[in-house]
Amino acid sequence: MDIWTFGWTLSIIGMAGTMLVLWCISLLILLLRKMFPYKPEATAPKKA
């Protein structure tokens, strides 16, 4: 494989792959947040 085929292949797949993986991770984060939503801890009732 000549250096330019190597360079362009690695660059294009590398950039697209990095973007794709991080986009998927952002979707996974949204999914986790949806499955396990934040619930504020119950606070002790104030004394009168």
Add this chain to the structure above:
Amino acid sequence: MILIGSLLLYLGISKGYEPLLLLPIGFGAILVNIPLAGLMDEHGILRYFYENGILTEIFPVLIFLGIGAMTDFSPLLENPKIILLGAAGQFGIFLTLLLALAVGFDKLDAVAVAIIGACDGPTAIYVSSKYAPHLLGAVSVAAYSYMSLVPLIQPPIMRMLTTERERKIVMGVIRQPVSKTTKILFPVVVTIFASILAPIGTPLIGTVMLGNLMKESGVVERLKTASENEIANIITLLLGLTIGATMEADKFLRGETLLVLGLGLVAISLDTVVGVLFGKLMCLLTGGKINPLIGAAGISAFPMAARVAQTEGQKYNKKNYLLMHAMSANAGGQIGSVIAAAVMLSVLTGMGIVGG
């Protein structure tokens, strides 16, 4: 080379440029160039560290464990779409790869030079020690030096690529707290997902995420504390000293070293260019809700790049607080640099350039 080692000591001690690394690297460079000391000879102590710590990848991988234990991904979990800036901030790696090939580096040397664009010392050390160990000294010095120069390198590029109106965009406060379960599951899910997609990068992703799991689980405080303190400190010392030991005069004093340093600067500049341009694109797509300056924080230099975005934003609008948004991009950059390296290594394996 003793003078160059002394210069690194000066930069670390007097200028405060990444002293934790530049001090041992500088001293290692001095030690290895003392005539007849033989520290990198067959039975030399530094040769022992080099062969057993760097060539085996143990040192960089253990550093990742510490990084994971120190990193708080909460800003990213609160604002996940910003992670895309962390991907754009790695494009300098791949663009620099083409430049390195153009100036005559062979394939694996070009990969090692390009990885400086990860703006992440351990990643650069991991990749260069694996595929171009003869460039390890130059690549490491470039990576750590430019990381410390981020506050000087980035602002002119940020100003050049944005309009004053864009720099003044105020981003709202993020109010999306994340549950503890999400924080605990995040490192596990990312490890499984990213390692399946880019298996050869598993040592990188796995150790960062193991460190983060120890931090977020809250049940192994001793291990977490050891990872971010004792282990990270011991390995940083040995890693720096051993990198310095690779800087023997006949291997370091070459035109190639100057090219590595020059291309490293280009790589980090290109990361910033693409990050800011991607920030402008997100600004356009969101109807002006994203300040493009935070795009520059999509690199791995944490939290320095986020602080640069905050400082630049406040220069044009004193009431603008970009820090939390920039921290999200910066945390994305930390994951992005590891993912970019993992993707790169997996593609190299897939192309048959390196063994699996």
